Amino acid sequence: MRFDVLTLFPEIFSGYLSQSLLKLAIDRGLVRVDLHNIRDWARSKHRNVDDRPFGGGPGMVLKPEPVVECVEAVQSQRDAEQPPGRLILLTPQGRRFDQRVAEELAQSDRLLLLCGRYEGFDQRVMDLLSPEEVSVGDFVLNGGEVAAMTIVDAVVRLLPGVLGDENSSIEDSFSRGNRLLEHAQYTRPREYRGLAVPDVLLNGNHPDIAEWRRQDSLRRTRDRRQDLLDSPAEEGSHEPPDAD
Numbered sequence: 001m002r003f004d005v006l007t008l009f010p011e012i013f014s015g016y017l018s019q020s021l022l023k024l025a026i027d028r029g030l031v032r033v034d035l036h037n038i039r040d041w042a043r044s045k046h047r048n049v050d051d052r053p054f055g056g057g058p059g060m061v062l063k064p065e066p067v068v069e070c071v072e073a074v075q076s077q078r079d080a081e082q083p084p085g086r087l088i089l090l091t092p093q094g095r096r097f098d099q100r101v102a103e104e105l106a107q108s109d110r111l112l113l114l115c116g117r118y119e120g121f122d123q124r125v126m127d128l129l130s131p132e133e134v135s136v137g138d139f140v141l142n143g144g145e146v147a148a149m150t151i152v153d154a155v156v157r158l159l160p161g162v163l164g165d166e167n168s169s170i171e172d173s174f175s176r177g178n179r180l181l182e183h184a185q186y187t188r189p190r191e192y193r194g195l196a197v198p199d200v201l202l203n204g205n206h207p208d209i210a211e212w213r214r215q216d217s218l219r220r221t222r223d224r225r226q227d228l229l230d231s232p233a234e235e236g237s238h239e240p241p242d243a244d
């Protein structure tokens with residue numbers, strides 16, 4: 001899968017790209033991440049990419065020309081038969097990102113992630129390019145870069161072959177196979193500061209262990225995220241286990 005990140009601050013991504021799981025996926029040829037600096041498409045001598053808003057008000061607005069021309073140039077980097085990829089603009093005004101959206105995006109061969117800064121984009125960027133607008137939550141970040149990294153991170157771990165164990169992302173909380181929160185996990189020592197590992201996890205009885213985990217997941221979900229149990233079950237998902 002190919003990601004193109006369009007940003008004014010590509011250096012924000014460099015540490016993240018050398019991080020273990022993503023780097024491994026890149027080294028194994030499963031993922032490609034290309035960074036593009038929007039400023040490279042600025043026309044003026046001083047390479048300005050932003051300007052004051054017409055009508056007044058605080059902050060600066062990203063000018064349409066460098067953004068639109070950067071997107072078009074990146075979209076054109078493909079073989080004739082390849083689709084241009086899904087264009088996603090990161091903004092707090094977008095569709096809320098969650099595991100279902102991650103699963104949907106993981107079906108694509110290519111995502112272009114357009115990161116904003118300042119007070120946002122000139123409206124003509126959206127009018128001309130019709131991007132899908134995506135938000136990572138109801139809060140305002142200083143720019144779309146952290147949001148883009150969130151999306152890359154969540155999508156990459158869903159791609160076949162990226163995680164060692166093919167099943168491990170299926171069992172993640174919120175994932176297609178499991179809309180419940182994850183159960184508690186324990187490792188050695190068996191007792192720490194008077195807190196013991198539940199006996200059931202030590203007896204090697206796998207049906208009992210599976211049942212304990214199922215109940216623990218359900219208990220946690222009820223206590224912390226009742227909304228997950230209230231949302232309608234979808235095809236192919238496991239039904240939430242019966243209460244008690």
Ligand code: ADE
Pocket residue numbers: 090091092116134135136137138139140141142143144147
């Ligand atoms: N840019 C600024 N805030 C954002 C958010 N919450 N989601 C996506 N992009 C953003």
